[in-house]
Amino acid sequence: MIQPDTVTSVMRALADPTRRAVFERIVQSDEITVVELTRGSSVTQGAISQHLKALKQAGLVCERPEGRKVYYRAEPRGLEPLADWMSHYGAFWRDRFADLRQLLKDIDP
Amino acid sequence: MIQPDTVTSVMRALADPTRRAVFERIVQSDEITVVELTRGSSVTQGAISQHLKALKQAGLVCERPEGRKVYYRAEPRGLEPLADWMSHYGAFWRDRFADLRQLLKDIDP
DNA sequence: CAAAAACAATAGTATTCACTAATGAATTAG
DNA sequence: CTAATTCATTAGTGAATACTATTGTTTTTG
Numbered sequence: 001m002i003q004p005d006t007v008t009s010v011m012r013a014l015a016d017p018t019r020r021a022v023f024e025r026i027v028q029s030d031e032i033t034v035v036e037l038t039r040g041s042s043v044t045q046g047a048i049s050q051h052l053k054a055l056k057q058a059g060l061v062c063e064r065p066e067g068r069k070v071y072y073r074a075e076p077r078g079l080e081p082l083a084d085w086m087s088h089y090g091a092f093w094r095d096r097f098a099d100l101r102q103l104l105k106d107i108d109p
Numbered sequence: 110m111i112q113p114d115t116v117t118s119v120m121r122a123l124a125d126p127t128r129r130a131v132f133e134r135i136v137q138s139d140e141i142t143v144v145e146l147t148r149g150s151s152v153t154q155g156a157i158s159q160h161l162k163a164l165k166q167a168g169l170v171c172e173r174p175e176g177r178k179v180y181y182r183a184e185p186r187g188l189e190p191l192a193d194w195m196s197h198y199g200a201f202w203r204d205r206f207a208d209l210r211q212l213l214k215d216i217d218p
Numbered sequence: 219c220a221a222a223a224a225c226a227a228t229a230g231t232a233t234t235c236a237c238t239a240a241t242g243a244a245t246t247a248g
Numbered sequence: 249c250t251a252a253t254t255c256a257t258t259a260g261t262g263a264a265t266a267c268t269a270t271t272g273t274t275t276t277t278g
Contacts, residue, residue, distance in 0.1 A: 011124040016236075017117050027198050034255055047237055049256055068245040068254045079195065086192060089136050125266075143225060156267055158226055177224045177275040 006059065006081040013058035014082075018043060019051040023060055023074070031064070031071040115168065115190040122167035123191075127152060128160040132169055132183070140173070140180040 014020045022041070026032055034052070038045045052072060055061040060078035064071045123129045131150070135141055143161065147154045161181060164170040169187035173180045 005126065008124065008126050008129070011120055011129075015117065015120040015124040017114065018236080020117075020120075024198055035253085043236085044238060045255075046239080046257080050236080053256085065255095070255065079198075083195065086188065086195065089133070089188065127266080144223085152266085153268060154225075155227080155269080159266080162226085174225095179225065 007085050009058045010060065010078070010081050013054050013060055016051075018047075019054060022048065022051050023055055026055075026061060026072050027074045031073050033069045033071055035069075037072070116194050118167045119169065119187065119190050122163050122169060125160075127156070128163060131157060131160050132164055135164075135170060135181050136183045140182050142178045142180055144178075146181070 014023065018041075022037055025037060025040075029036075034045060034048055037052075038048050041048060052061060052063075056063065058078070059081075060075055061072055062075050064073065123132065127150075131146055134146060134149075138145075143154060143157055146161075147157050150157060161170060161172075165172065167187070169184055170181055171184050173182065
């Protein structure tokens with residue numbers, strides 16, 4: 001179940017430092033289990049599972065069950081909503097400052 | 110006063126839909142006052158001011174008082190922490206966003 | 219000077235959130 | 249089969265959050 005407002009869900013998922021650290025560790029590791037994620041983290045295994053659920057609902061992570069373990073992996077297209085949002089407003093700035101530079105150039109040759 | 114963990118503060122500031130809408134409207138407008146922001150928004154003027162305070166503390170926005178009005182405008186380097194984070198952990202879009210990150214750094218006066 | 223306008227700040231409230239502790243379900247090991 | 253391992257889920261709790269309503273401050277207007 002993917003959230004309707006994807007930008008909001010992705011940003012909210014990554015806004016929490018603990019949850020973002022979990023995501024970063026998943027990205028760095030190709031595949032990683034919950035126990036491995038719990039080790040080296042300051043929170044409980046239940047908290048890790050809750051963060052994984054949030055990341056999964058945001059489309060940032062996917063899971064691969066194997067036996068009693070569940071391997072987590074970063075979803076490549078997960079950051080795309082955030083990338084689109086940034087490229088949109090980054091482009092806004094680029095155009096604005098391009099115009100400003102041109103304006104200053106015209107005023108003070 | 111800028112927050113210590115800039116990535117967290119920027120993401121947290123933009124995670125809320127109402128506050129992000131305020132920021133987007135500031136970006137689209139070159140300069141805009143609080144009453145103008147309140148018009149067209151579903152929340153109170155006090156709520157807008159609180160969101161502006163959060164955006165300012167995150168380094169996303171700056172203010173220019175003039176008489177009894179206060180004009181708000183987007184801070185060009187505000188999105189840089191987010192761009193840096195994305196270029197690092199979004200390996201998938203690294204090439205795509207290398208240009209944007211460099212652009213945001215070049216814009217800095 | 220008095221009224222209005224623009225904005226910030228505060229107190230209060232309802233909701234959400236991140237976490238722990240405990241339990242449950244499923245799989246593997248001895 | 250029994251015990252242990254892995255993970256998800258739930259209830260409960262304290263803290264944070266987004267909002268309204270109100271008040272206060274500064275500046276403009278009539």
